[in-house]
Amino acid sequence: MASSSVCDVRWVEVAAVSSPTPRMRSIVLTGPALEGFALQPGVIAPHVAVTIPSDDACARQSRIYSVRRFDPVALTMEINFVLHGGGLASGWAERARPGDRAGIAGPGGLALETVDRYVIAGDHTALPAIGRLLDVLPAGAGADVFVEVPDEAERQELPSRAGLSVTWLHRERGAPPVASRLPDAVMEATPAGGSGTVAVWTGAEQTVARRIRSHARQTLKLPSGRHSVVAYWKAGVTQGGFQCYD
Ligand SMILES: Cc1cc2nc3c(=O)[nH]c(=O)nc-3n(C[C@H](O)[C@H](O)[C@H](O)COP(=O)(O)OP(=O)(O)OC[C@H]3O[C@@H](n4cnc5c(N)ncnc54)[C@H](O)[C@@H]3O)c2cc1C
Missing domain, CATH: 2.40.30.10 (Translation factors)
Incomplete structure (x- = not known):
């Protein structure tokens, strides 16, 4: 073959x-x-x-x-x-x-190091990736999960062997990315100087991803193996016209 x-x-x-x-x-x-x-x-x-x-x-x-x-x-x-x-x-x-x-x-796709605690944040487009990620997290891992969808009807079951805290956030379809509550949620869950080993995973609109990436790199100073923050789409721009990993 x-x-x-x-x-x-x-x-x-x-x-x-x-x-x-x-x-x-x-x-x-x-x-x-x-x-x-x-x-x-x-x-x-x-x-x-x-x-x-x-x-x-x-x-x-x-x-x-x-x-x-x-x-x-x-x-x-x-x-x-x-x-x-x-x-x-x-x-x-x-x-x-x-x-x-x-x-x-x-x-x-990217790999993440095994850590005590994962902070996972994503919008509607990242929900499939989050579902899979939670499928494969081992028992004994802990994860704070923040998912932003347009309304309650878009929530899904998120089974996992890991210990989860799941927070659903809502941002109406058409609301500007700046209205996203994901960056604040991640920042509150991962204050500078917090204890334990943490990894941050995000998939979201580019402006939102940039704010979370900057927090992971500049504030938390996470090495590359402990954060994966990807722009899944960019408001007003067809895919191919922006960088996912900038
Ligand atoms: C690693 C990775 C994994 C992804 N996984 C998924 C996934 O599992 N499921 C999924 O649905 N998407 C996923 N996405 C996002 C998806 O690739 C983009 O949303 C893509 O732009 C959709 O293509 P399209 O042809 O529908 O729209 P495009 O032709 O790319 O864009 C047309 C217009 O629609 C806008 N647009 C694109 N996506 C959205 C959106 N979600 N909400 C509002 N406006 C939008 C654009 O800004 C543009 O103005 C992923 C992206 C990446 C980088």
């Missing part, structure tokens, strides 16, 4: 579509092209580039999505798409039906 790199696109089919909440679409992808796909050990929130099909091969574009679940035996991958009302991938997910095709490349 020919070897494949993370940049190769694997063409797969939509096997099932469901709506865990009104503004989230869960899509299960499957196909023989997923053979050999593997999630790297230690990467707690893996992601893939999803290529949205187009009749014009030159016009195809990709967007980054977290792998919510992957089953290497059944060859199924579940991805959860936020329906944000305007965007190539969001629109595709809203219309997707079993039998539709999409491309997958990757996976990518």
Whole structure:
């Protein structure tokens, strides 16, 4: 069998579509092209580039999505798409039906050191990654989790073996990123000079991610293995027009 790199696109089919909440679409992808796909050990929130099909091969574009679940035996991958009302991938997910095709490349993602306590913060787009992250945290780990979604209807169960404190925050769809309560929540949970070994994980809009990254680096002085703060999207900018990891 020919070897494949993370940049190769694997063409797969939509096997099932469901709506865990009104503004989230869960899509299960499957196909023989997923053979050999593997999630790297230690990467707690893996992601893939999803290529949205187009009749014009030159016009195809990709967007980054977290792998919510992957089953290497059944060859199924579940991805959860936020329906944000305007965007190539969001629109595709809203219309997707079993039998539709999409491309997958990757996976990518960062590892975090094992620590006493994790502070995990994310908006709606990070909820799939947070769900997976909490699936894999070991029993005995502690995590303070802050999730910001548009309203109560978007909350999801977050099972974990780890000891969790989960706080749901609400920011209306269309409210500016500056209205996010995530930075204050993270700062209150991780005051300068706090005790114990902590790691901070965040996925959020770019302005929000920048504030949390600056707190993790400048105030807490966390080394790179103890923070992963990623811009998942940027208000007013199509993905590809901004840096996720700046
Ligand atoms: C590592 C990583 C993992 C990610 N995992 C997920 C995931 O599991 N599920 C998920 O839904 N998203 C996830 N995202 C975010 C997703 O890639 C972006 O939201 C992406 O822009 C969506 O593409 P689109 O084609 O729908 O919109 P684009 O064409 O990229 O953008 C069109 C317009 O929509 C706006 N926009 C984009 N996203 C949102 C949003 N959420 N709310 C409001 N406006 C928005 C943009 O600012 C732009 O103005 C992840 C991003 C990264 C970097």
